[in-house]
Amino acid sequence: MRAVRVDGFGGPEVLVAREVPEPEPGPGQVVVEVAASNVMYLDTLVRSGWGLDHFPVEPPYVPGAGVAGTVVRVGEGVAPERVGALVVTDTGRAAPEGGEPVPPFGGYAQRVAVPASGLVDVPEGLAPEQALALLHDGPTALSLERSGGFGPGTWVLVLAATGGAGSLAVQLAAAAGARVVGAARGPEKLALAREMGAEAVVDYSEPGWVERVREATGGAGADVVLDGSGGDLGEAAFGAVADGGRFLSYGSAGGRFSEVDAGEAERRGIEVFGLFDLEDGKEGRSGAVRRILEMARSGRVRPHVGLTLPLERAEEAHRALEERRVLGKVLLVP
The missing domain is CATH 3.40.50.720 (NAD(P)-binding Rossmann-like Domain)
Structure with a gap:
């Protein structure tokens, strides 16, 4: 499958789409076929080598902290009925105990393996791109x-x-x-x-x-x-x-x-x-995602996706963010 990899810190040109191994779902995990990958300004900073004290990351790595897509495989301990579900989810490893920041990993890819416990179903009537724009x-x-x-x-x-x-x-x-x-x-x-x-x-x-x-x-x-x-x-x-x-x-x-x-x-x-x-609600982060998704489904809020590009043009996506040329969210699509 294809994924965007950073082999060394630098400018947007270090973002290169490559063939990488297919993800395998471990116990409690699922594989999601990605419909869209979230691109955040933080991704551009980490890619440049900024904030290593806060976000310890070493190349090579695949950027991206969240995706929307469809569950296509499940690992041990996950209900088979989850296959076919349209979801949004964080990618990368779980936050360590103590709440230290977690680097944005793994999202710029055609498929990702993620914990089933972190999946949030996309409400009917809401496009996956809109849902992803609300994930973080x-x-x-x-x-x-x-x-x-x-x-x-x-x-x-x-x-x-x-x-x-x-x-x-x-x-x-x-x-x-x-x-x-x-x-x-x-x-x-x-x-x-x-x-x-x-x-x-x-x-x-x-x-x-x-x-x-x-x-x-x-x-x-x-x-x-x-x-x-x-x-x-x-x-x-x-x-x-x-x-x-x-x-x-x-x-x-x-x-x-x-x-x-x-x-x-x-x-x-x-x-x-x-x-x-900032104050977190009693509902927790997953609960907050569900609430904002429902608000979007009902029309109470409207996410604005300003730029959608294929994985191979991740460099362009980062340049657009760094040059402040985008109105709203930037997404990559496989």
């Missing part, structure tokens, strides 16, 4: 909703408002009655942010964008800032938080997470949340 970003958006405390009349600033998690957060905040400012780069992304529910939009590639956020919110700033960008952009956005507000930093598209002045945050009464501080 859906639970993140729900955690942002819980930690952010969206409510009627609350001003919420969403950075990277057209990204996977950002576009869902815009929709969830607007549905909760919040007033959303969507921050993104370029007219196409700003138009999509409005389509998703943003009341106001700002282009954060232009000077003075933080001041424009304050103007849009009546001068006080946003009650909640969702930082899906990280780096300099996220740190600049901290200046748009209202006194007594919340700053939730969960993205590192800038190559690093945002670092804010703890003393300044305390002085202004701002609560600061990092990625691993």
